[in-house]
Amino acid sequence: MNIFNCKGPLLEREPMWNHTSFSIGGNSDFFAVPADLEDLRNLIVDARHANLETFILGGGSNLLVADSGIRGLVVDMRSFDSFEAQGRALVLGSGSSISDAAWRAGSAGMAGLDFLFGMPGTVGGALWMNARCYGAQISDFVAWVEVMDWEGRVERMIVPEDEWGYKKSLFQRGELIIIRAGFDVARGDSEALRHAMLSKRENRLSKGHYRFPCAGSAFKNNREFGTPSGILIDRCGMKGYRIGGAAVSTWHGNIVINDRGAAATDIETILLAVARRVEAEVGIRLEREILLVGDWRNG
Numbered sequence: 122m123n124i125f126n127c128k129g130p131l132l133e134r135e136p137m138w139n140h141t142s143f144s145i146g147g148n149s150d151f152f153a154v155p156a157d158l159e160d161l162r163n164l165i166v167d168a169r170h171a172n173l174e175t176f177i178l179g180g181g182s183n184l185l186v187a188d189s190g191i192r193g194l195v196v197d198m199r200s201f202d203s204f205e206a207q208g209r210a211l212v213l214g215s216g217s218s219i220s221d222a223a224w225r226a227g228s229a230g231m232a233g234l235d236f237l238f239g240m241p242g243t244v245g246g247a248l249w250m251n252a253r254c255y256g257a258q259i260s261d262f263v264a265w266v267e268v269m270d271w272e273g274r275v276e277r278m279i280v281p282e283d284e285w286g287y288k289k290s291l292f293q294r295g296e297l298i299i300i301r302a303g304f305d306v307a308r309g310d311s312e313a314l315r316h317a318m319l320s321k322r323e324n325r326l327s328k329g330h331y332r333f334p335c336a337g338s339a340f341k342n343n344r345e346f347g348t349p350s351g352i353l354i355d356r357c358g359m360k361g362y363r364i365g366g367a368a369v370s371t372w373h374g375n376i377v378i379n380d381r382g383a384a385a386t387d388i389e390t391i392l393l394a395v396a397r398r399v400e401a402e403v404g405i406r407l408e409r410e411i412l413l414v415g416d417w418r419n420g
């Protein structure tokens with residue numbers, strides 16, 4: 122425990138099922154919640170000196186953590202949850218809930234990020250994945266991103282347009298930790314924005330997004346296929362397909378759920394089985410969207 126210099130909470134053997142939307146995952150060796158930039162810098166430098174890998178955790182809503190957990194240090198960004206509105210500019214801390222931030226901005230008459238209301242996860246995770254829904258993606262609104270590199274240096278960067286793609290960002294190279302970001306927003310009518318946001322949540326409710334622990338879309342919807350992954354999976358008769366406590370949901374082919382006490386390996390086995398069946402029957406190779414994290418070599 123003494124390896125780390127951190128004012129925020131620092132835990133050992135922290136169960137990761139407590140920090141993922143799947144409610145799945147074994148223990149992380151170390152789990153820290155940095156209180157500020159100084160803490161974050163100390164943690165990553167201390168981990169490197171101790172030869173430990175570091176994983177940056179947002180809301181845990183796109184992750185499948187191994188049953189044997191995560192070796193090394195998990196850094197939970199939840200304390201970086203600032204919200205600053207300056208005219209047409211919105212500055213959000215990376216640990217802020219993207220849905221709460223969208224609601225707060227929309228309620229203050231700032232239009233732009235409202236399409237993300239109802240989506241789980243943080244601003245940092247949404248930027249990492251270039252989160253998208255309802256025909257928009259977060260990169261459409263990003264003005265700049267403040268990042269820390271693994272030496273602890275902080276800089277503000279403008280991400281070149283060609284670094285963003287479908288569920289793709291330069292942050293996926295793993296070289297930078299997102300601290301906060303500036304967004305360009307437009308003036309909008311707060312009542313209309315609230316109404317639009319609530320109807321998006323209704324739409325998610327009707328699609329069964331929150332019914333069981335899950336991590337959203339299991340596979341990417343690569344537009345080259347012309348058909349959503351969920352429909353391909355459905356056509357292959359995989360809705361309701363079950364292994365252990367995990368299942369392809371009966372209401373949406375692209376949502377895999379933790380139905381009753383699923384192990385990470387149950388989910389992974391389902392993902393493999395679905396991808397194999399779709400490739401065999403339709404000739405399309407699905408690309409997994411859910412990220413596998415942690416110590417998969419040991420189960």
Ligand SMILES: Cc1cc2nc3c(=O)[nH]c(=O)nc-3n(C[C@H](O)[C@H](O)[C@H](O)COP(=O)(O)OP(=O)(O)OC[C@H]3O[C@@H](n4cnc5c(N)ncnc54)[C@H](O)[C@@H]3O)c2cc1C
Pocket residue numbers: 142176177178179180181182183184198215216240241242243244245246247248249250251252253254292297298299300330331335336337338412
């Ligand atoms: C019910 C449900 C519905 C969903 N709907 C959608 C949807 O409509 N559209 C969509 O795109 N996704 C959707 N998702 C998936 C998920 O919510 C998004 O991918 C979300 O952006 C992940 O954010 P997170 O904070 O939970 O990231 P996490 O799952 O914690 O992490 C994801 C990745 O981001 C990295 N990361 C997180 N924060 C930082 C940071 N500060 N700096 C550097 N790296 C960081 C992590 O290291 C990891 O590699 C849904 C998920 C669920 C459970």
